[in-house]
Amino acid sequence: MSDEPVKMLHTVVSLDYERPPTQAARVYMEGIRNKTLVGHRCSECGRTYLPPRGYCPVCVVPTGEADRVEMSDNGVVVTFTVIRPDPKVSKSLTERSCRGTIMLDGSSVTTMGEIKGVDPEAVRTGMRVRAIWADKLTEEDTALLRGGWGVAGIRGWEPTGEPDVPAAEVQKMTEAAQI
Amino acid sequence: MSETSIPKVTVEIPYARTLGPVISRFLTGLRDGELWANRTASGRVLCPPFEYDASNGQAAVDDWVQLPGTGSVTSWAWVAEPLRYHLLPQPFAWSLIRLDGSDIDLLHAVDAGDRSRMSTGMRVQVRWRPREDRIGHIKDIECFEPA
Numbered sequence: 001m002s003d004e005p006v007k008m009l010h011t012v013v014s015l016d017y018e019r020p021p022t023q024a025a026r027v028y029m030e031g032i033r034n035k036t037l038v039g040h041r042c043s044e045c046g047r048t049y050l051p052p053r054g055y056c057p058v059c060v061v062p063t064g065e066a067d068r069v070e071m072s073d074n075g076v077v078v079t080f081t082v083i084r085p086d087p088k089v090s091k092s093l094t095e096r097s098c099r100g101t102i103m104l105d106g107s108s109v110t111t112m113g114e115i116k117g118v119d120p121e122a123v124r125t126g127m128r129v130r131a132i133w134a135d136k137l138t139e140e141d142t143a144l145l146r147g148g149w150g151v152a153g154i155r156g157w158e159p160t161g162e163p164d165v166p167a168a169e170v171q172k173m174t175e176a177a178q179i
Numbered sequence: 180m181s182e183t184s185i186p187k188v189t190v191e192i193p194y195a196r197t198l199g200p201v202i203s204r205f206l207t208g209l210r211d212g213e214l215w216a217n218r219t220a221s222g223r224v225l226c227p228p229f230e231y232d233a234s235n236g237q238a239a240v241d242d243w244v245q246l247p248g249t250g251s252v253t254s255w256a257w258v259a260e261p262l263r264y265h266l267l268p269q270p271f272a273w274s275l276i277r278l279d280g281s282d283i284d285l286l287h288a289v290d291a292g293d294r295s296r297m298s299t300g301m302r303v304q305v306r307w308r309p310r311e312d313r314i315g316h317i318k319d320i321e322c323f324e325p326a
């Protein structure tokens with residue numbers, strides 16, 4: 001037991017959420033179980049949402065079963081960051097990795113995930129990637145899905161080997177998706 | 180998990196922050212089982228200690244006074260169903276406590292057993308956690324109890 005002066009405060013902010021899944025979340029979850037990405041397309045502006053929210057926040061109109069759209073599980077890296085864990089800070093992350101923002105083909109929203117199967121330093125904007133689906137959903141996946149928190153059931157994204165999308169086109173895609 | 184159950188998601192954010200000289204001294208005291216207040220330029224005594232005097236914005240002076248660990252409840256709210264991270268598992272009262280010798284109130288839990296035993300002005304005394312469980316945290320005070 002130390003007699004040194006106390007210099008640091010360690011504290012955990014913990015938030016418990018309990019909320020019933022919306023109809024949109026249930027449809028999305030069912031899709032993930034079948035390794036399918038089910039989103040909604042706004043009937044007014046054409047923007048797509050994944051996971052579906054049940055409304056378009058831009059047009060402020062509801063979206064529902066009539067707006068259901070199956071999204072591609074292939075996409076383009078529009079931005080990324082290489083994570084180089086600091087052993088002084090991180091115990092759970094030890095290896096270099098890359099997290100990317102991916103715009104799915106035919107969509108106007110991005111999703112985030114780890115980019116695998118390639119040296120993190122070799123990842124680039126415009127790289128074509130596809131989803132790595134989980135063989136089996138974990139309890140955590142299920143909890144995330146039911147809460148509508150992001151894209152569960154996908155373990156990461158890997159290069160397809162197709163030619164990169166030119167930078168100018170990536171720029172156009174991201175500009176078009178701006179809200 | 181059935182399809183009709185309501186999902187529970189816990190989001191946890193760990194923080195580590197440096198304390199600075201004033202709070203460091205206060206929390207070091209708690210770890211050692213001592214309650215310390217600091218004095219402002221105008222002579223007010225603050226427990227919990229502050230880096231400044233909230234009444235006039237002056238910096239606190241490096242002048243410390245040890246308090247005995249007894250005081251009076253100035254305000255309270257009964258918690259009938261404590262949550263996971265509350266200080267006590269049994270019902271308790273969040274209370275503002277004017278420690279003897281202090282000019283301001285300290286927020287902490289009072290373990291009175293029953294709501295009917297709580298009253299504004301009631302006398303309370305500190306209950307420390309065992310020495311081996313104290314780490315330099317406000318939770319080193321387990322709670323206050325009726326004196």
Ligand SMILES: [Zn+2]
Nearest residue numbers: 042045056059
């Ligand atoms: Zn819209």
